[in-house]
Amino acid sequence: MSGIDTLPPLREVIAAHDLAPRKSLGQNFLLDLNLTAKIARQAGDLSKCDVLEIGPGPGGLTRALLAEGARRVLAIEKDARCLPALEDIAAAAPGRLKVIGGDALAVDSRQHLTPPIRIVANLPYNVGTELLVRWLTPPEWPPFWSSLTLMFQREVAERIVAHPGSKAYGRLALLASWRCDARIVMTLPPGAFTPPPKVSSAVVHLTALPAPRYPADAGTLERVIAMAFNQRRKMLRSALKGLRPDIEDVLRAVGIPPTDRAETVTLEKFCALARAIHTG
Ligand code: SAM
DSSP states (O other): OGGGGGGGOHHHHHHHTOOOOEEEEEEGGEOHHHHHHHHHHHHHTTTOOEEEEOOOOHHHHHHHHHTTTOOOEEEEEEEOGGGHEEEEEEEESSTTTEEEEEEEETGGGGOOOOOSEEEEEEHHHHHHHHHHHHHHHHHSSSSOOEEEEEEHHHHHHHHHSOTTSSOOOOOHHHHOOOHEEEEEEEEEOOGGGOOSSSOOHHHHEEEEEESSOOOOOHHHHHHHHHHHHHHHTTTTHHTTTTTTTTTHHHHHHHHTTTBBEEEEEHHHHHHHHHHHHHHO
């Protein structure tokens, strides 16, 4: 038995440290260690990787990441009440778990991590999308991480893997598919969590491609996509008219009918449009 296996059940940890879940922190805990092991396994071979975990809470997924053989885990948790429970896990896995108390949006995690780095988390719903967009839009590509294995509300997970023409298709799908392979690898009912949230959840696994799928200037592509989907019911010639006065001609030149709406346009076409705008 490793040190981690000798830790008490999570329900006891929660009772001992008085960790009544707080809605304001998006606290829906996973207490079934078989389930956290299954999620950790979706991240692939962890043995040669540092793992960044956001929001470890009482540590169910943290334990699984260590048990699955992660070289080191860096866990960033905003709720100071959870820190003593996490320090107990650190003591059971000497030298392999570093816990930082703080807001993941403010902590510079990179300085504590050595590549290769995988990010694995059951994200708090209130900051999950913002963190994902940050990870997908770093100043340089390839990014500091090689894969992301992340739990979201199912509706958000579906937006990440959506295809053109579907209601879920938009900025998240385009940012994800431009430089990653993304797929849903697990879905979980509300009852898997304590307390159960109102909706189902899903785990998305994203692997960073070595280079973008199609060439484009990142800043221009992000601006075009943001404008196009900001007014998604408008025709593209209206939604994008702020970009250039001759936007209708530019759209036609790259093969996009100016009366089309953003949700029908493929990633390849958005990249062609971004190139035309950037170079023109
Ligand atoms: N990983 C645990 C699990 O699976 O049982 C808890 C997941 S719970 C959905 C989200 C966790 O993120 C909570 O522990 C919450 O306190 C923490 N959290 C919320 N906002 C955060 C932030 N801005 N930075 C770091 N952690 C945060």
